[in-house]
Amino acid sequence: MIVDASIDRSSSISPLTQLGLISIYLMRTLLSTTLLLVFATCCSAQTTFPGWFHHSFKGKQLDKKLSITPFLKNGFLQADFNGDRLVDIAVLVTEKISEKKGILLLHQQGSYFVFGAGTQFGSGSDNFKWASRWGVYKEKTASETQFSEDGDILGGKEIRLQRPGITIWAEEDGYLFAGGIIYWTGKKYIWIHQGE
Numbered sequence: 751m752i753v754d755a756s757i758d759r760s761s762s763i764s765p766l767t768q769l770g771l772i773s774i775y776l777m778r779t780l781l782s783t784t785l786l787l788v789f790a791t792c793c794s795a796q797t798t799f800p801g802w803f804h805h806s807f808k809g810k811q812l813d814k815k816l817s818i819t820p821f822l823k824n825g826f827l828q829a830d831f832n833g834d835r836l837v838d839i840a841v842l843v844t845e846k847i848s849e850k851k852g853i854l855l856l857h858q859q860g861s862y863f864v865f866g867a868g869t870q871f872g873s874g875s876d877n878f879k880w881a882s883r884w885g886v887y888k889e890k891t892a893s894e895t896q897f898s899e900d901g902d903i904l905g906g907k908e909i910r911l912q913r914p915g916i917t918i919w920a921e922e923d924g925y926l927f928a929g930g931i932i933y934w935t936g937k938k939y940i941w942i943h944q945g946e
Contacts, residue, residue: 819844829886829914832934850877872941882921894942
């Protein structure tokens, strides 16, 4: 785009006003370009997976059953969830047949797990449509909510954690009130219930 910065002497607008208008135009163009670049960078970071993820996702034919659907902020998470010193990927998915939402966790060494998305898992159920937030849980301990047989909350039990987990929560009226941590015990993934 070429901007003619010359001043039109025949116009009724003063040269100072013309310069001001040109400055405003240039600042708006610069701001628009900057915002576009920031948006493009943000969005591309959300959808760029390492090569091994695509190879595993298609190689295991998971793309036939699941669609990658970033229904929460942060479309995917990265951490060493199973403690093998390789970065694993957790991605938000929807089961194609039932349209139930959930999480696909791919270990870099090849194994995978589906939580929700038509697969029952802990108190999270087979559909994570209730979820409002998720993230990587990095704390070394977690409080697991304990319930009576009647479903009343008895309190919390502290659990020591050796590796990161995936935390997922429901939000109501701006407050996180129930959720859990998906955590690898060394043999299997468990649901550590938190909140109500």
